[in-house]
Amino acid sequence: MLERVAHLLPSELTAVLARMPAKAQEGLEEIRIRDNRPLEVWTLGVSTFVSSSGSLSDNPEGAYKPSFELCRKLLERMTNHSVYAMEEELRRGFITVEGGHRIGLAGRTVLEEGRVRGIRDIGGFNVRIARDVTGVAGQSLPQLIDRSNRTIASTLIIGAPRQGKTTYIRDLARAISYGRWQSPQALGWSGRKVGIVDERSEIAACVRGVPTFDVGPRTDVMDACPKAEGMMMMIRSMSPEVLIVDEIGRDEDVEAIREAVRAGVSVVATAHAGEWEEAAARPALKRLLQEGAFARGVVLRRTITGLSVKVVDLSAAAAAASIATGSAARAAGHSAASPREPTVTARAGDSHAP
DSSP states (O other): OHHHHGGGSOHHHHHHHHTSOHHHHHTEEEEEEETTSOOEEEETTEEEEEOTTSOEESOOTTOOOOOHHHHHHHHHHHTTTOTGGGHHHHHHTEEEETTTEEEEEEEEEEEETTEEEEEEEEEEEEEEOOOOOTTTTTTTGGGGEETTTTEEOOEEEEEOTTSSHHHHHHHHHHHHHHTOOOOGGGTTOOOOOEEEEETTSOSSOEETTEESSOOOTTEEEEETOOHHHHHHHHHHHHOOSEEEESSOOSHHHHHHHHHHHHTTOEEEEEEEOSSHHHHHTSHHHHHHHHHTOOSEEEEEEEETTEEEEEEEEOSHHHHHHHHHHHHHHHHTTOOOOOSSOOEEEEOGGGOOOO
16 A cells, blocks of 8 residues: 555655565555654554564654654645645645545644634644545445435444545445445346535545546536535535535534435435444434434444444434443443344455545
8 A cells, every 4th residue: 555655755754664564565554654753554453663674563662753854845745845725724634635545734733713724833644545445335235225216325324433434435426326236126226326525535536626536427526625515515506316425523514414305315424433322422413313314324343354334224213222222231331232233244355444
């Protein structure tokens, strides 16, 4: 995976990373660069520090420490030598570059009337490497279909960070758009018109409005657009049958999803939460769950054998029962089992990266 982002990195940093074992390079997911502090990477599912010789260790002592000058070069490369042109991205705390790779930023925030206007004195970078995986959603898709309307049911996908939510919904978008339903109950179904609202430019990785990932032949993308506004723009202008959006959670997202569902559009969305009771603890998600805005739910979790995909019934009654059961089980110190919760494990070629 290193070769996918090598062009973004200063040559001296690339040289250090290229000395890592080949397996670690292939499994690379995140590169964490901090000014004059140990170089850290996330690879093969674990965090580790990297020495100047490329050796890996849990101990930060002896790790390579990127200099201030290297960090300055890195920022210039990521912003195409124009930090001011990236003002909006800096305000959000990350930059998405060609290929869908996202670079998180940490430093001193600049405030204006109590709101973050940008980040200066940037001393921390998190390069998250995107990769496209075809078929990761295929095994679970038959459990998500809405037979009466010959499409996908509105679905909420949850998981902790780095569990593959973006990869999973990208593959769902592709399958729905092509009409690859993977179910004998869907024989003869055509693909559906899909609208992706890609606020962080990670799902489709558009360059000048054109997706660099294959998201399907019937898919339109609203790139770098706030989710709520983008959903309404899509409904008004592109008449999608399915809307796909990443990382919902704000009040305005709730109202946009309500409007989409009322308009007869299926909504597939992701949110950060490890379990359903955690999702229900977030006010915006709780309202959508209680209202039955989503008919299906998916929990993603990475395991040593691949990607675990749990599909649940999220009708209003089932969601309430699931959340109550999970909360009670956690209070008792037991793992929770949700009603009608088949599990699929995507193995080998179906594994993912963020």
